[in-house]
Amino acid sequence: MHVTRIRFEQFMLKIARTREEEASCDDCARLLAKLVETLLRGDVQDQELQDILHHLQQCSPCSEEFVVLRDCAKMDQEHSWPTLEEMWSKLDYESASPPSA
Ligand SMILES: [Zn+2]
Numbered sequence: 001m002h003v004t005r006i007r008f009e010q011f012m013l014k015i016a017r018t019r020e021e022e023a024s025c026d027d028c029a030r031l032l033a034k035l036v037e038t039l040l041r042g043d044v045q046d047q048e049l050q051d052i053l054h055h056l057q058q059c060s061p062c063s064e065e066f067v068v069l070r071d072c073a074k075m076d077q078e079h080s081w082p083t084l085e086e087m088w089s090k091l092d093y094e095s096a097s098p099p100s101a
Contacts, residue, residue: 023051028062036066036073 023031027048035049044050056063075081082090 022058023048023055025055025059025062028052028055028059029065032062032066032069036070039070040073040077 031049031052035044035052038044038046038049044053056066
């Protein structure tokens with residue numbers, strides 16, 4: 001049991017170290033709009049933004065926020081805002097089936 005405990009502590013330490021290097025939810029909230037803008041323009045070169053992208057892959061609340069923000073920015077860019085009715089039907093559709101993208 002003693003060995004297992006030490007391994008577990010090392011494992012936790014490893015996670016703690018990894019977390020330190022990664023973006024936090026606060027970083028994410030701060031940089032999300034910038035990330036969306038950058039993505040719409042092309043590739044993300046910025047290390048700081050790449051960290052956020054990495055965070056989004058692991059954090060579902062942030063990634064949900066990201067998807068909403070990205071969709072809004074896209075519609076803004078394409079001037080393709082749906083009508084309120086279309087939005088409602090889209091919401092119904094998305095809650096009925098998992099999002100594909
Ligand atoms: Zn997060």
